[in-house]
Structures are given as structure tokens and as C-alpha cells.
Amino acid sequence: MASSQVRFALSLDYRRTVFKRARLMGRIKILSDEVVRRIAAGEVIECPSSVVKELLENSLDAGAHKIDITVEEGGKRKVVVSDDGCGMDADDLRLALVSHATSKISDEADIYRIETLGFRGEALSSIRSVASVEIKSRMKDSEHGWLIRAEAERIGEVLPCAMNCGTTVTVENLFFNLPARKKFLRSEQFETSRIIETVTKLALCHYDVAFRLTQKSQTLLNCPAVDGYLSRINGLFGGETKDSLLEGQAEESDVCALVFVAPPYLSRTDARIIYTFVNNRCVKEETARKALKDAFKEHLPSQRYPVAFIYITLPPETIDVNIHPTKEAVQIKKPALVYTAVRRAIDSALSGVRRFYAGGISSGLAERHRQIEQALSDYLKRNADVPTQKPLAVHFHSLKKQNEFVEETIPDGRFFVLHNAYIALETSEGFILIDQHALHERLIYDRLRALLAEQGLRLQRLLVPITVRLDAVEVTVFQYNKALFKTLGIDAELNGTNLTILSIPDLGVVQGEWENIVHQMMSEIIEQPDRDYKTRLDNALKTLACKAAVKAGEPLDSREVYTLLSEARRCHIPATCPHGRPLIKRFPLSEVERWFKR
Ligand SMILES: Nc1ncnc2c1ncn2[C@@H]1O[C@H](COP(=O)(O)OP(=O)(O)OP(=O)(O)O)[C@@H](O)[C@H]1O
Ligand SMILES: [Mg+2]
Incomplete structure (x- = not known):
């Protein structure tokens, strides 16, 4: 099609869209209360953890000293929040689910000096627009409690009920009337970790209140009231x-x-x-x-x-x-x-x-790594009967079997290392710069993948187990990802919030680093919760390879550089590290000659 014809067709298409949009615009109408409430609810309630947040804020504003939260299916099926706060009488209960109904502010000036967590009178009304809600509440001087149920536009009668002082709110079937929104809720693990994070945030700034979060009769968080x-x-x-x-x-x-x-x-x-x-x-x-x-x-x-x-x-x-x-x-x-x-x-x-x-030392971790390595090598020197082996050599044990890889063209040649970070290699066409960390990381990663596909990673049973203290979100992440850790050779048992590591993959990583590695693997899963198992496993391998590889700034002797290069020569190495950073840069002699106008 000639370019003028294309332009004409495009402009016709554009005009059609505009006409269609204009037709849809129609006359202005006032939306029904129900539609208005659902649109507004969408802003306040995004997921189960928003429900938990709003209910907890209400309990805290009600002066609760003890709050129990129970969730099912990461809150998607059910959230129950129970407090021992001031409670509500029958009249308040009737109004609590109505929008813009609040006891926390009364005039415009109050908006500018808010001391409570809530103030809009919107949360409960938003929740009931998108879920089934039951509120039971009893004030201290009342003989019994009151109960009200609501779902979308239907708000039931207030009925008497038996209960202790305080308030219990039950929210079920979130987004039952918004299927598109419901579809966007994430996995149970992700929603659970968001809830743990929400409770953690509120618990961190209300130390005098006891919080307990449970799911499937398992305690996910238990924080008794403390003094600061x-x-x-x-x-x-x-x-x-x-x-x-x-x-x-x-x-x-x-x-x-x-x-x-x-x-x-x-x-x-x-x-x-x-x-x-x-x-x-x-x-x-x-x-x-x-x-x-x-x-x-x-x-x-x-x-x-x-x-x-x-x-x-x-x-x-x-x-x-x-x-x-x-x-x-x-x-x-x-x-x-x-x-x-x-x-x-x-x-x-x-x-x-x-x-x-x-x-300008490059990394805190590298510094710590060096200190530990130094201590270890001093120890080994003092105990001459213990075989000394440089960690780098240990890494390469597992990199011996390379026949299945295609030969690559890292040629033979003289080399030296620049700034303990880049290997400069002389070639017949010029010279090459190689990032020592990126290359080592790539070699370890490729080998780990091959090993995992063939026979699994080699394990190292620990004489003294490593204990890693996890936070509540990490505990949940571990529980949902036990299989992944096991596949990687990290055999660990959870005791409350303590993770006891009994075995680790044999990568030559110093023991002191494992706590960091475990936290980093957890963080990656938390940040990308919906990745499938294969991708999560792959990311974990990249982390392991990165931690096991020599660092930039770490001095290597010529024997070690030689080993690194010959390993690279024997296998096909893509031009990037597993995280996608370039690992090799070629400088042709012709270019060098051009610089110097030869
Ligand atoms: N757990 C509770 N204990 C006592 N009263 C409560 C409780 N939960 C809600 N209420 C009452 O119900 C009212 C409405 O609650 P809702 O959460 O909808 O609005 P809010 O807290 O006033 O403002 P916001 O929309 O900002 O949260 C509150 O103002 C409060 O008076
Ligand atoms: Mg509120």
C-alpha cells in the first residue's frame, strides 16, 4: 500500500474510534449509589490485606489491648478480626456500615487535626460493598452484644447476641460481586505474606497492644504487649x-x-x-x-x-x-x-x-567475606594437618565434566588482571577484557543447572547446623517453598521462627554467608511471588552462583586465573552473566591501531 493510502486508512480507523467513543459518551446521568460505592470501594479495598488493615485500624481506634486476626486462604475466603475495644451499641452498629458515617470527626476543622487512624467513615461501607460482612459488638456496660449482617446493598436488622466485650468483624467472599477483581487476587502465599506485612506494620507502632494472626490454626504472628x-x-x-x-x-x-x-x-x-x-x-x-x-x-x-x-x-x-x-x-x-x-x-x-x-571499598559483603576467609586461612595455616584448599579450587571440583558443552573461543594467550576485577587477555586479533566475577558466576550457574538436571547438587552435611532467624513473612515463604530449598540441597527445619540448616550445597561458600544467602533468596521470592516454580528455582541458582563466585576486588593468583580461563575455554559461554550483565569485551588490534593513527 502506498504511504498516502496507509495514512488515509489509519486516519479513517482513528476517526471510527473517536465516533464510537463519542457514541458511548451519550448524555450525562447520575450513577446509582451502588455503582458509586463499588467504584469508591475499589480505591479503599484492593486485596485481603486492605480489609485486615482497615479492621485493625478500627480496633486500635477503639482502644483495644488485644487483637486476634484469623484468615482463610490468605484472606480471600475469610478474615475475622476480634478486639477487646470499646465496642458499639445497637444504634452505632446500624450506622457503622453506612458510607460517610464515622464517630471520629464531626466537622471540617477536625480533618486538619486527625489523631485517629480512621476518619472518613468509608472503610466498613466499602468492605460490605464487595463482600459479606458480619459485625458483633458489645460495650462494657451492656448486658449483651449486638449483631448485624450485610452484603452489598443489603444491610440486615440489628439483633441481640451473646459475646464478650469488644467487637468481632467477619468478612467473607471478598469481591464475590466483582469477578474481574477477584480474578486479580494473587496466590494464597502472596496474599498471606501481604497480610503478615500489614499486621507487622501496625504492630511495630502499637507496641502496647497484643496481636495474634492465625491461619489454618497455625500462628503466623504472635506479639504480646511489650513496654517499648x-x-x-x-x-x-x-x-x-x-x-x-x-x-x-x-x-x-x-x-x-x-x-x-x-x-x-x-x-x-x-x-x-x-x-x-x-x-x-x-x-x-x-x-x-x-x-x-x-x-x-x-x-x-x-x-x-x-x-x-x-x-x-x-x-x-x-x-x-x-x-x-x-x-x-x-x-x-x-x-x-x-x-x-x-x-x-x-x-x-x-x-x-x-x-x-x-x-571506596566496593562492598560491605566483600569486606566481611574477606575477613572470614582470612580468619579461615589463618586457622588452616596453624593446623597444617588439615588439608588447605583455596575456595576457588573447591568451586572447580564441580566444573570438571564439560564435554557436553560446545567449544568456545576464548583463546590461549598471555594475561594479567586489572584492579583485581578484569582479566586482560592478549589474542592474535587484539585483546579481550573479561569481568572475573561475571565469568565465574556464569560458569558456576551453567554447571549448577546441568547438575540439577542430571543428578542433583552435591550436599555438604554440616557438623554444626546454621541457625537463621526468620521474620514472619519469611517463615510463610519458607513453608510454601520447602521443596525448592530441598531441591537446592538446603535441608532445613523450621522451629518457630528459627530455621536450622542441616545441609547446604557444596559450593565452597563460607558458612558465615549462608544467613545472607537465605535472606536474599527469600527476598527474591517475596518480591516476585507469582513466578512459577521453575523461574523461582532458576533465580535461586543465580543467587547461589553469584554468592559462590569470586568477587570484583578479590585478588586471584595467576594459577587461579589460568583455571578460570581454561574452564571458560572448554565450554560454551554466552556473552553475559546469568543476570544479563556483559562479561566479555573484545578490542580488535585494528581499532587500537586506528586510535594511534598507525
Ligand atoms: N472495632 C470497632 N470497635 C468500635 N467501633 C468501631 C469498630 N469498627 C468500627 N467502629 C465504628 O464504626 C465507624 C465506621 O468505621 P469505618 O472504618 O467505616 O470508618 P472510620 O474508621 O470512621 O474511618 P475510615 O474510613 O477512615 O476507616 C467508626 O467510626 C467507629 O465508630
Ligand atoms: Mg476505619
């Missing part, structure tokens, strides 16, 4: 973080910041354990995050994130909590004060910590 934020954090987060958090506090005008940060050597590869709270609301507060990032700049290399809990308190009239449909963000009127208060609090927490990374 630090005890609550330590109760929820274990591992090395437990009992090692550094505390700092600062005030700037009427802004108060209380922070708990882990020392830099306990940094992570993801930002999952950075929590910011404003007036006991867990929100994504960017100013505080910026202060955190700046304060840790000299303590952490790039791509590493601190563990931090930041509590900011400021007068309610200096923030706007009414800017986000799910109340996940607030607007702070004087962010500069918040920045200064948080920064000073973190600086004071870190005041005794040495600035390891100011001099």
Missing part, C-alpha cells in the same frame, strides 16, 4: 538484627524523631526492612528515607540498604493525612524539620560506628 518500640521490633525481627539495633533520638522544633538502625555490617541487598512511621501510622515517608540514605552514605556501598525503623512524631495539625485513598502517605507541611530531626537521630545512633566505606 525496641522490644516490639526485637520480637518481630530476629537474626543478627535482634539486640544489635542502635538507637538515636533528636528533636527539631516540634518534630521528634526516634530511630533504631542496624549497624552497617548488617545491611541488606533490598530495602525491605526500612519502616517509617508518622504519628504511629506506617507510611512511605520520603523525607525520612532521604535522611536515612544520606546518613548511611559513608557507611554503605551502593546497592546495599540499611535496616531501619524511624518513628516521627509531630503535631497533628502540621500533617495532612487525607491525601491517599488507602492512607499510605501523609503530607508534611515542614519537611525540612523532619529531615533534620531524622538525620540527627540517625547520626547519633551511628556516632560510634567506624566509616568503613568512605575510602
